[in-house]
Amino acid sequence: MHYIVIGNGVAGATAALNIRKTDAEGDITVLTDESRPFYSRIRLIRYLAGEVDEKKLVIYKGDWYERNRIDLLLESPVDSIDTESREVVITSGRTMKYDRLLLATGAVSFVPPVPGSRKKGVFTLRTLKDAAAIRDYAVNAGRVVLIGGGVLGLEAGNSLRKTGHPVSVVEFSPRLLPRQMDAEGAVILRKQMEDMGFTFYLGAKSKEITGGDKVEGLLLEDGREIRCDMIIISAGIRPNAGLAEKLGLKINKGLSVNDGMETAIPGIYAAGDLIEHRGSFYGIWPASEKQGETAGINMAGGDAVYNGTVPSNILKIAGIDLCAAGDIDPEGRFESIVSKDEEKYIYRKLVISGNNITGCILYGDISGRKRIIRAIDEKRDIGGIKTELSRWNTEVL
């Protein structure tokens, strides 16, 4: 049996490990277009701030692949897949036969159609190569603008703020962290981050990146221009679905798979940021890892089921505790329990639908986070403990 895994992020590496745990004999090949073994994208934020070096980013080193008898081929982008002959074609022209194949090609940064985005000094952040390029360019740059005020934008902005750059964040939505915060909480967060030195342009649409060869500023639709030396676009991600599309597979928010991580083509599985499962596109590490595990077990003949993940994000900025999970109900359509202290930068909200907690925003005080997320996941009946919860006693969960 020959297993081929395309992509060596958390989904691909975890799948390879689980194939090996399930099938001690089969041949496993992992193909990646990158030049490093499996590393942490999450830690690229710390790398940007100069707090960890490249070596520290690597999660599974070369000897891990040897120990698990996994062939890792670096710098080997897959160009196409022939399902008739069951062959993978690498860009170099080399072909390889597979019996089971995993698509774990992840996601790519979305670049909105803003004129000027090809100028020198405009970046996105997804890979180590991207992060290294940002670090290099930042050495000779002053002001930095982030296009996109989501988790990635704020975290990357914070890293550059720490290395001495004045940082502005331009967000299309009228509030920061539109997917993790409601309007009331976002106002407090904005204040806290302004105190740290950030400048914000909210409800602002980017019109054009100005300058000659190099970036000199960002022009907004409302006519304002922000002068800067560097722009990082953090406007979300899209599934890296080129290969899947070539196979004629259908892409919605991501590539659709069933609970066993199978695509519509027999023998071809998919996992990670590439996929959509039961209508959800996650784009987060723990979901990708679980999907990789499920795919790996099933490729090797096991019988694993992926039941979905409660989407949750933690903002990793020192001095700010912020976590959001599930449905944060920014429109306030559901019942909720809210506790707020603007002075202390605290805003907490539990979203309640019937007798279930369906989501939460925990800002300034994330105690009880795990209990709350577990209660969301298990659809715990909280009918009898609402009074306790309204006093923020989360011990009862």
Place this chain on the structure above:
Amino acid sequence: MDKYECSVCGYIYDPEIGDPEGGAAAGTPFEKLPDEWVCPVCGASKDQFEKAG
């Protein structure tokens, strides 16, 4: 008892503190954490931890 570091996010598991919210009482050595235990910060699995040096 050894401390372990999450290689995904840098979180350190200190057995003396444990992870009470995650079901690990203070004093639980890393090796004794259940297989389903995940990093309280980033959600990575036990496989992605290594001994903190």
